[in-house]
Amino acid sequence: MEPLQDVQSQWDDRRLAIDKVGVKDIRYPIVVKDRSRGTQRTVASINMYVNLPHHFKGTHMSRFLEVLAEHDEAISIESMPDLLGKIRERLSAEEAHIELEFPYFVRKSAPVSGATALMDYRVRFFGTLQDGRYRMILEVMVPVTTLCPCSKEISQRGAHNQRSHVTVRLRFRRFVWVEEIIERVEKNASCQLYPILKRPDEKYVTEMAYDNPRFVEDMVRSVAADLEQDPRIAWFSVAAENFESIHNHSAFAFIDSATSQRAT
Numbered sequence: 001m002e003p004l005q006d007v008q009s010q011w012d013d014r015r016l017a018i019d020k021v022g023v024k025d026i027r028y029p030i031v032v033k034d035r036s037r038g039t040q041r042t043v044a045s046i047n048m049y050v051n052l053p054h055h056f057k058g059t060h061m062s063r064f065l066e067v068l069a070e071h072d073e074a075i076s077i078e079s080m081p082d083l084l085g086k087i088r089e090r091l092s093a094e095e096a097h098i099e100l101e102f103p104y105f106v107r108k109s110a111p112v113s114g115a116t117a118l119m120d121y122r123v124r125f126f127g128t129l130q131d132g133r134y135r136m137i138l139e140v141m142v143p144v145t146t147l148c149p150c151s152k153e154i155s156q157r158g159a160h161n162q163r164s165h166v167t168v169r170l171r172f173r174r175f176v177w178v179e180e181i182i183e184r185v186e187k188n189a190s191c192q193l194y195p196i197l198k199r200p201d202e203k204y205v206t207e208m209a210y211d212n213p214r215f216v217e218d219m220v221r222s223v224a225a226d227l228e229q230d231p232r233i234a235w236f237s238v239a240a241e242n243f244e245s246i247h248n249h250s251a252f253a254f255i256d257s258a259t260s261q262r263a264t
Contacts, residue, residue, distance in 0.1 A: 020097060022049035023064045029074040030102060032123075035179045041074065044102035050093035063090045077125060080136065084129035100125045104140075104178055110194050110201040111208075117195035123178055140181040141167045144189030145205070146242055149213035161190065161209050162245045166219055170227070170236040188222035190214045216240045216251040224255045 026046040034040035048064045067086045068075070075083060080098060088096040103120040110116070124139040144164050152159035166185045170176065186192035190209040194201065214222075219240040227236045235257055242251040 018052040020049035021052045021059050022047065022097075023061055026065070026068065028068060030100060031074045031076040032102070032104065033077070033175075033177070035177045036107070040105065042102045042104065044100040047097075047099040048087060049097040050087060050091045051095040052093070059091055059093075063087075066090070077136075080125070080127045081129065081134045084127055084134065088129055095128070095130045097129075098125075098127045106179060106182065108194055110196055110198060111204045112200040113196075113198040115196040115198055115201070119193070119195040121178070121182060135171070137169055137171055138176070138178075138181075139167060139169045140178055140185075141165055142182050142185040143193050144186060144219075145191045145193060145209050146214045146216070146219060147190040147209040147212070149215055149218075151246075152210065152213050159210060159213065160244075160246045162242045163193075164189065164216070164219065164240055164242045166223060167239045167241075168223065168227070168236060171234045172232050173234050174232040176230070176232055184226045185223055188214075188219060188226065216242045216253040220253040220255045224257065224260070228257070 024047045026048070027043055028046050029041060030044045031039050031041055046068070048068070050059060052059050064087060067083065067090055070086070071079065071083065084096040084098055087098070088094070101122065101124045104123040105118045105120050107116055108119045121143075122141040124141075126137040126139070128135045142165070144166060145161055146164045147159050147161040166189070168181050168185065170181075190212045191205045194205070197205065220238045223238045223240075224236070227233055227238070237254065237256045239254045240252065244251060
């Protein structure tokens with residue numbers, strides 16, 4: 001076959017390096033560790049990037065897919081360093097990055113009736129291979145219920161509550177289960193969410209939330225205080241967003257362990 005011109009490898013004279021270039025939103029099967037079942041199979045949306053030196057016009061996008069296709073069964077979190085190494089080698093890059101976002105399923109039982117079903121949580125992994133060093137960040141987003149302490153204090157009847165998303169990111173020295181992060185967030189909420197609620201369960205969660213009011217500030221502080229005590233965790237951040245039921249805006253709070261300071 002007659003050789004075709006490699007346009008991507010042509011010289012670029014603008015002298016601007018690109019931090020990340022690659023492919024996004026590839027759906028692919030993955031295998032993740034599951035505390036109760038050993039492993040769990042799910043489907044991830046995958047982004048893959050490399051850095052591009054200033055003198056190259058473009059990168060070879062098909063090579064990302066070729067590397068991924070070599071894992072034709074399913075990729076795992078354990079295989080990410082090897083995957084990143086192959087991406088960096090195949091594309092002659094100094095850095096390689098991968099991002100995975102996927103639903104993680106946990107079987108939960110309703111608090112009174114015991115009705116069980118699977119509940120999904122959004123999990124993301126960020127992997128980077130740079131200067132020969134592999135780094136990974138785990139992100140878990142946990143939906144919960146929060147009830148406003150101010151509303152409860154000033155109202156003669158009831159108090160307003162809202163669905164809240166609490167997002168934890170962390171780097172760990174030793175392995176941390178996704179389920180552990182979920183449990184730490186849920187125990188600090190006004191009440192956790194359940195996939196199935198019968199009438200006795202609805203009464204329970206309504207009263208549980210009323211008895212445990214939380215501001216968005218309470219959420220991030222309580223979760224951060226828990227994470228601070230875990231020696232396995234090297235760094236973390238906690239973000240909470242309350243989708244307000246009586247306002248046309250959300251309430252938000254954020255703590256980064258690298259910048260926050262506990263008062264003495």
